[in-house]
Amino acid sequence: MSEAVKVVVRCRPFNSREKENASDRCITIDQETNQVIMREVDGNPMRNFAYDAVYDSESRQTDVYEQTAKPIVNSCFDGYNGTVFCYGQTGAGKTFTMEGKEEPKELRGIVYNTFYHIFDNIAQQPEGVQTMVTVSFLEIYNEELRDLIGPKGQKLELKESKEKGLHVKGLSQVCIQEANKIDSLLQTGKKNRTVGATLMNAESSRSHSIFMISIETSETNTATGEKMFRVGKLNLVDLAGSERADKTGATGDRLQEGCKINMSLSALGNVISALVEGKGKHVPYRNSKLTRLLQDSLGGNTKTVMVANISPADFNYDETYSTLRYASRAKKIQNKPIVNEDPKDALLKKYLDTITQLENRLKGIGIDDAINGGVTNIPTIQQPVAGVQQEFTSPGTPTANTVVQQTIISTVNEEKLHEMMKKKEEEKQQLLEDMRSKSHESEEKLKQIIQQQTEEKERLMEEIKQKSAEEEKELRRQFSEKQSAAEEERQRVEEEVKTYHEKLQKHMEEAEVERRRKDQLMKEKEEITKRLEEMQAQVIQGKNYEKLEETSKRQQEKMRRQKEELQRRREHEVQYKKELQDAQDEKLELEQQYASAQEEAEVKTKKLKKLWSKYQSSKSEIQDMHTEIQREREDYLYTIRQLERELKLKCKIIDNFIPSEEQSKITTRSTWDEDLDDWKIQSIAAAGNNIKMARPQSSFAGAKNSVRSASSLGNGLRSSTKVDNILNLELEMPERTTQDFGQEKQTSPTMQSSKTYFTYNASNGNGNNNNTQKKKVTRPPSGKRPKTASKEKPLINTAITASDSQQQVYPTSRGLKSSQRFT
Numbered sequence: 001m002s003e004a005v006k007v008v009v010r011c012r013p014f015n016s017r018e019k020e021n022a023s024d025r026c027i028t029i030d031q032e033t034n035q036v037i038m039r040e041v042d043g044n045p046m047r048n049f050a051y052d053a054v055y056d057s058e059s060r061q062t063d064v065y066e067q068t069a070k071p072i073v074n075s076c077f078d079g080y081n082g083t084v085f086c087y088g089q090t091g092a093g094k095t096f097t098m099e100g101k102e103e104p105k106e107l108r109g110i111v112y113n114t115f116y117h118i119f120d121n122i123a124q125q126p127e128g129v130q131t132m133v134t135v136s137f138l139e140i141y142n143e144e145l146r147d148l149i150g151p152k153g154q155k156l157e158l159k160e161s162k163e164k165g166l167h168v169k170g171l172s173q174v175c176i177q178e179a180n181k182i183d184s185l186l187q188t189g190k191k192n193r194t195v196g197a198t199l200m201n202a203e204s205s206r207s208h209s210i211f212m213i214s215i216e217t218s219e220t221n222t223a224t225g226e227k228m229f230r231v232g233k234l235n236l237v238d239l240a241g242s243e244r245a246d247k248t249g250a251t252g253d254r255l256q257e258g259c260k261i262n263m264s265l266s267a268l269g270n271v272i273s274a275l276v277e278g279k280g281k282h283v284p285y286r287n288s289k290l291t292r293l294l295q296d297s298l299g300g301n302t303k304t305v306m307v308a309n310i311s312p313a314d315f316n317y318d319e320t321y322s323t324l325r326y327a328s329r330a331k332k333i334q335n336k337p338i339v340n341e342d343p344k345d346a347l348l349k350k351y352l353d354t355i356t357q358l359e360n361r362l363k364g365i366g367i368d369d370a371i372n373g374g375v376t377n378i379p380t381i382q383q384p385v386a387g388v389q390q391e392f393t394s395p396g397t398p399t400a401n402t403v404v405q406q407t408i409i410s411t412v413n414e415e416k417l418h419e420m421m422k423k424k425e426e427e428k429q430q431l432l433e434d435m436r437s438k439s440h441e442s443e444e445k446l447k448q449i450i451q452q453q454t455e456e457k458e459r460l461m462e463e464i465k466q467k468s469a470e471e472e473k474e475l476r477r478q479f480s481e482k483q484s485a486a487e488e489e490r491q492r493v494e495e496e497v498k499t500y501h502e503k504l505q506k507h508m509e510e511a512e513v514e515r516r517r518k519d520q521l522m523k524e525k526e527e528i529t530k531r532l533e534e535m536q537a538q539v540i541q542g543k544n545y546e547k548l549e550e551t552s553k554r555q556q557e558k559m560r561r562q563k564e565e566l567q568r569r570r571e572h573e574v575q576y577k578k579e580l581q582d583a584q585d586e587k588l589e590l591e592q593q594y595a596s597a598q599e600e601a602e603v604k605t606k607k608l609k610k611l612w613s614k615y616q617s618s619k620s621e622i623q624d625m626h627t628e629i630q631r632e633r634e635d636y637l638y639t640i641r642q643l644e645r646e647l648k649l650k651c652k653i654i655d656n657f658i659p660s661e662e663q664s665k666i667t668t669r670s671t672w673d674e675d676l677d678d679w680k681i682q683s684i685a686a687a688g689n690n691i692k693m694a695r696p697q698s699s700f701a702g703a704k705n706s707v708r709s710a711s712s713l714g715n716g717l718r719s720s721t722k723v724d725n726i727l728n729l730e731l732e733m734p735e736r737t738t739q740d741f742g743q744e745k746q747t748s749p750t751m752q753s754s755k756t757y758f759t760y761n762a763s764n765g766n767g768n769n770n771n772t773q774k775k776k777v778t779r780p781p782s783g784k785r786p787k788t789a790s791k792e793k794p795l796i797n798t799a800i801t802a803s804d805s806q807q808q809v810y811p812t813s814r815g816l817k818s819s820q821r822f823t
C-alpha cells in the first residue's frame, strides 16, 4: 500500500531582526482549514496552501510532536521505517522544532519527545517482548559525512551492500537503555555539529544532521514458538536552511557552506520534482549525499513527515513562498512502507544468538558442576593429564640407563606437565570466576533492571496519581477562585446598586426636607403678608408703607426663585431616577445582548473564514487560469508564427513555380466545403501528386527525359526540372482513375497502360464545352516517348494533338483536359 508523504507547516514568532526592520505579517495560519494564507505583498497576489496540519507561532512543541512524529514512532515499533525532516529557510525554526531544549519540558523538541515516548512504549510492552534501541548521529557538512558521537573529525563513507543495503561505514551506534541518556548524547552531537553565526541566525546550522534511531523488537510466536524480529529505523533530519547570501551577509567559509547547502537542497528539490512528475522519470538520488541517504524516505520504504518551517514576516516573503511551494509538491510523493520482518542485519537477533551460544558452551564444559562441586570433574583438563601419567609410568623391562633416562625424562615431563596443569588450572579457575561473576552480574543486572522498571512504573504511577491529584486540586482551586471572583463581582454590583439607592434616597430626603422648609417658609410668608395686609388696612399709611411694600416685593421675588429652584430640583430628581432606571435597563439589555452578539460574531466569523478561503482558492484558480491562458496564448502565437512561415514558403513556391493563369484557374475552380471543412478542387484526383509518377524504366528512359523537358514548357520555365514535378499531370490511367473522376468505369486495357497529362482549358470549368472534354492519348506501341515531345507547345492550355485512332473518350471533367506533347 502506498501512502503520501505527510506535510505540516509551522510558523515561528517574529524575531528581533524582523521587529527591528518593522516587518509586517504576511502569513495567516488557519488551523480550522489547515491552510496557510499569504496576503498580497508588493503586487504578489494573495495565495493559500493547504496541508495535513498547520501550526502558528503560539503552537507548543508537544502539539507538533503528538500530531506529526508520534504516529511515526509508533509505527517504528511495528517494524516500519520512518523519517521526520524539517525543511525551511535559515532561521525559520528547524532546529527548534527538531531538538529544542531538554528543560523546561515545554521546549523539548521532536528528538527528546521521541526518546521519552520510545521508553514509555517499552515500559508498557507485554512480558516476553524484548527490545533494543540504538542510535547514531551524523552530519553532512560540505558534502562530507561526519560522525557526531564517534571519534572526532572522522570522515565516513557511504557504502552499499547486499546484506546491509545503503549504510554509512564505520558510523558509531550506541545502545540506549534509558531516555535520559539521550541528553548527554545530544549535547555531544551538538558540540560536534558545525554551526556559525549569520545575520539571519546567530546559531545557524551549517550542515544537515540526521539522528538515526533503530528500534528492534523480538516476540515469540505463541503458535510456533519461534522468535519473530522486527526492526523499525527512524531518521530525524534537521536540514540546513536555504539562504540568500545578500541576507545572511555570508562571506568566506560561510558563503561556501551556504553554496553547498543550497546545492544539496536543490538536489533534494530535483528529487521531489522527479518523484512528483511520475512514473518512468529518472530520480536523481545520486546527485548528493543527502538525497542518497534520504532515498528510502522519498518514494521508498518509509513513512515520512515533512515539517516546513516558515517566518511570518513579509521581509522573508520570497523564501516563505518558495518553502510553501516546495512543501505543496512534497505532498504528492508516494511512499511504499512495509514491515521489516526478520531482517538479516538485526542486531538484537545477533545478540540473542550469541547469548544462546555462550549458554550452550557453558553447558558443554559443565559450568553448573564446576560452580557447584569444584573443578575435579572437568574432563578437558583432567583426561590428558591422566594419559600422560600412564604413558610415563607404564610397566615394562627397562635397562638401568633407560630407567634413569626415563626417570629424568619423566621427572622433567612431570614438572612441565605439572606446570601446564597448574597454568590450565589457573586459567580454568579464572574462566570460571569470570563466568560466575558475569552470570552473577547479569543476574544482578536483570534484577536491577526489573527492580528499576518496577520502581519506574511505581514512580510513574505515583507521578500520574500526584499529577492528577494536583491537577484536580488546581482545577478545584481555579474553580473556587473563579467562583469567589464571580461572587465578589456580584457583591460589588449589589453594593454599587445599594449605594446608588442610598444616595438617591438621601437625595430625595434632602429634597423633601428642603421642600418642606420652603413650604413652611412660604406659609409663614403668606401669614406675614396676610397680617401685614390686615395691619396695613388698619394703620394709616405713612412713608413706611412704601418701605414695607418694597420689602414684601423682594420677599415675594425670593420666594418665587426658591419655588423655581425647588421645581428644578424635583425635575432633576425625576430625571435622575429615570436615568438610573435607564442605566439599569441598559445594563441588563447589554448583558443579554453581549451573549447573543458574541455567538453571532462567532458564527459570522466562521462563515466569513469559509467564504474567505473559498474566495482565496477561486482567486488563485483564476490566477492559475490566467497563467494557463497566457501560456496557451504564447503557444498559439508560436504556432501562428510557424504557420505564417510555412504559408510564406507555399506562396513563394506557388508564385514562382505555378503560372499565374493556372493559379487563377485553380482558384476559380475551388470551393469551400463546409461539411468536409476543406477546399474542393475539381478533378483533384488528376493533380500531379495524386497521380503516380512515371518510374524511370530502361525502355522509357529516353522518352521520360523527353517528357520531362516537354512538360516544363509552361510559363517560360521550360528547362526547369522542378517545374516538371509540379506541372506534370502525368497519369497512368488505372481502372480506379475513372472512379476518382466520378465518371463511368473505364476498363480498357489501352487506358491502363496509357500516359496522360492534364491541364485546365480556358473554358473556366464549363463541363459542357466540347473543349473541356478530357482526351486520352495512348503511347506508341514502342512505349517510348517521341523525341519531338520537347518541341511541343506548352503543357498549359495546350490542345491535344493525338491521332483520332489513338484517342479515347476520356471521362469528362469540368474544364479539365489532357494534353500530350507527343503524337
Ligand SMILES: Nc1ncnc2c1ncn2[C@@H]1O[C@H](COP(=O)(O)OP(=O)(O)OP(=O)(O)O)[C@@H](O)[C@H]1O
Residues within 6 Å of the ligand: 011, 012, 013, 015, 057, 088, 089, 090, 091, 092, 093, 094, 095, 096, 097, 201, 203, 204, 205, 206, 239, 240, 241, 242, 309
Ligand atoms: N516556534 C518557535 N517559538 C519560539 N522561538 C522559535 C521558534 N522557532 C524558532 N525559534 C527561535 O528562532 C531562532 C532560530 O531558530 P533555529 O535555529 O531553530 O532556526 P533554523 O531553521 O534551524 O536555522 P538554520 O537553518 O540557520 O540552522 C532560535 O533562536 C529559536 O529559538
